[in-house]
Amino acid sequence: MTAWTRLVVGFLLPQLLVASPVPDAAPDSVKVEQRDDESVDYQSPPYYPTPHGGWVSDWAEAYEKAYQVVSNMTLAEKVNLTTGTGFFMGPCVGQTGSAPRFGVPNICLQDSPLGIRNSDHNTAFPPGITTGATFNKELMYERGVALGEESRGKGVNVQLGPAVGPLGRKPRGGRIWEGFGADPVLQAVGGAQTIKGMQSTGTIASMKHFIGNEQEMYRMSSIITKGYSSNIDDRTLHELYLWPFAEGIRAGVGSLMTAYNDVNSSACSQNSKLLNGIAKDELGFQGFILTDWLGHYSGVASALAGLDMCMPGDGAVPLFGDSYWGSELSRSILNGSVPVNRLNDMVTRIVATWYKFGQDKDYPLPNFSTNTQDETGPLYPGALFSPSGVVNQFVNVQADHNVTARAVAREAITLLKNDQGILPLRRNDSLKIFGSDAGGNSDGLNSCSDQGCDKGVLTMGWGSGTARLPYLITPQEAIANISKNAEFHITDSFPSDVTATSKDIALVFINADSGENYITVEGNPGDRTAAGLNAWHNGDDLVKAAAQKFSNVVVIVHTVGPILMEEWVDLKSVKAVVVAHLPGQEAGNSLTDVLFGDYSPSGHLPYSIPRSESDYPDSVSIINQPFGQIQDTYTEGLYVDYRHFINANITPRYPFGHGLSYTTFKFSNPTISEATALDSAYPPARPSKGSTPVYNDSIPSASEVSWSSTTFTRIWRYLYPYLDNPQSITASNDYPYPEGYNTTQPEPRAGGGQGGNPAIFKTAFTVQVQVTNNGARKGKAVLQLYVELPSSLGLDTPSLQLRQFEKTKELAPGQSETVTLEITRKDVSVWDVVAQDWKAPVNGEGVKLWIGQSVADLPIVCVVGGQCSFA
Structure with a gap:
């Protein structure tokens, strides 16, 4: 395939032709809609001229060079x-x-x-x-x-x-x-x-x-x-x-x-x-x-x-x-x-x-x-x-980066459910493994360009955000390396001739894929239009079939994002649910590290899992409007994911931040202390900008971009800066620059450094909590801190917002670690659209800091200006 053909077929054609409409066979639950949203008030104001770089001290030496x-x-x-x-x-x-x-x-x-x-x-x-x-x-x-x-x-x-x-x-x-x-x-x-x-x-x-x-x-x-x-x-x-x-x-x-x-x-x-x-x-x-x-x-x-x-x-x-x-x-x-x-x-x-x-x-x-x-x-x-x-x-x-890759994939594994302590598995357990997601790509490693298919274990989505796998350890390979009592059925159709005993444990692998728009996979043009939030390849049916046959089922999910589980998650036989996310090349090893108990799971959900897609606001659906510019207006405002569920009083299946372990942790001795006083609603005045390079800004000689002055061999289609006869170009003294271009903008009051006014990043409060492993296995705990801002700010604000988190080292049974969580001025501020600055409650009055292991499990509350207690 020539470079031009690959470009047209692989990238340009989908952009020019626009994504195809939703297939007629799309399930009723799929939320892909045409929305004619008149939003004429959303106009981006002009801002000129471009601020010059070089005024930040950390960059001064580089700018001088x-x-x-x-x-x-x-x-x-x-x-x-x-x-x-x-x-x-x-x-x-x-x-x-x-x-x-x-x-x-x-x-x-x-x-x-x-x-x-x-x-x-x-x-x-x-x-x-x-x-x-x-x-x-x-x-x-x-x-x-x-x-x-x-x-x-x-x-x-x-x-x-x-x-x-x-x-x-x-x-x-x-x-x-x-x-x-x-x-x-x-x-x-x-x-x-x-x-x-x-x-x-x-x-x-x-x-x-x-x-x-x-x-x-x-x-x-x-x-x-x-x-x-x-x-x-x-x-x-x-x-x-x-x-x-x-x-x-x-x-x-x-x-x-x-x-x-x-x-x-x-x-x-x-x-x-x-x-x-x-x-x-x-x-x-x-x-x-x-x-x-x-x-x-x-x-x-x-x-x-x-x-x-x-x-x-x-x-x-x-x-x-x-x-x-x-x-x-x-x-x-x-x-x-x-x-x-x-x-x-x-x-x-x-x-x-x-x-x-x-x-x-x-x-x-x-x-x-x-x-x-x-x-x-x-x-x-x-x-x-x-x-x-x-x-x-x-x-x-590659060096030894496989170690890092495996560690990331392992520590991300999120245990959502573990009834009767079915996990971790024992090495002599009788295992029956189902699902193509446990195996490899039958067409060969990297056979799909930019991973543009869903064949075998899902290691990543598809598109430009991918890399070729140098190798792949599949779950099938990793389990086989550990267990001599594993029977594999690498198929998405439940076999009719499988036998089950009361001692068998069924491991069912399912996935959900997505990617970039220039590749369409199984009817999904990047976004999950045809698939919705359901498992691919009839994964729900595979789980239900296994649950009907076996009394002990563990579901392992590889997914790009939220996936619906309602058809099977409450079935009596489904004892455990493991979300392994997208594990990369060490898919199997990272999974068996956790499944067989060498490590306790310590991952937590980076999104909520709903009970139904209708639980989301309509404004976050995929818009399918083939003609005219789509106006995608963010009418839900700040209420995305868990912020929305809390505000709408909707209980998701699994909340943001949720994740179980093979051990348990006890929190004790929470304290709060003040660092930098919030003695005003707005931060101190920003520092002024430093100097920036000053050049001779005269229009240069046209000969500097004349083709006649070059001596190299020209490559056709290569993009050069040169012109034929540039001497014929004359400068206009009355070029219509955008309105205000030649003026000087006032320094934004919220600026002053990289990321904004340095004052907003100063620590305002410090919370410390002692974490003790009071279970029987070693493991790592994750502490999440959510801020509750007071109504005195006079703005509609989500009741809980993640502002800090920390993960402990691996704690042995009985071992403790004191975790420190620092909260900045910005963390307890809202954006004031009139003042164009970050506004915080003076002295932090009315601010509450909630600490726990998910947005729905926050046993500690610290009141600014007061003490910490157990809610």
């Missing part, structure tokens, strides 16, 4: 670093041009958040949703380090992750498994820890998707379609969807990727309020902002709105050799439609980030190809004629 380079660059070199070279025009999924005079190479950008996509000798880690289920900050960081080490080893400059959007607002959204869970704090901690780990190795993390990309269908604009508009009010944006991005920026993330969709009627990649106003000004983002692939929809508008890099560089239709930037950006600089100072800031942000993470010091060049697994091949497969050479050096970057 960048200044020395950028101040001597030609126009061609500057444009080269902002524009991708084109689809399939290099070894990586995307790469910029280079500035070899200054040692700046083509910057390689490569998926994915769980490993190096389309590579070899790499690790396929558990994805974000599994990592979130661990509630283990140290493992989140350790996994980030391993991801960064593998990226660096392959020569990837920017790894496209972590994903903290989508948040999981839509339970059937195709890519919620790439993020860390349906809560902004869980997402924020998972994202920030991953970023710190990745960037400790010199790899630049790219946090995505900014923002409001909560369903796959109709997400993307093209020459014939318009991506949906996520219409989000200011308070909801700040308190839910922006929260994890703010924490990632606070952690120093180097890159931010925009989403495909509109937000409040303005495309994310050219939304000046989001990019200039919020990311770069209010949140003090110092790195560079890039588009998602083919999510670049304009030239001048996106540059002025704060975009710094376009990926993969192509214009409306890829592989035509044109771009909204590239030579057109050169033209825009020469004719004055894009100010030189905007281009200087774009390039400075990119080069400063390159310096910030030490990529000028012996950082490897790419030694792999995302386009082929062959050792040699075309260097530019998107070109009609391309030079060839070695494209894959097969560098092994």
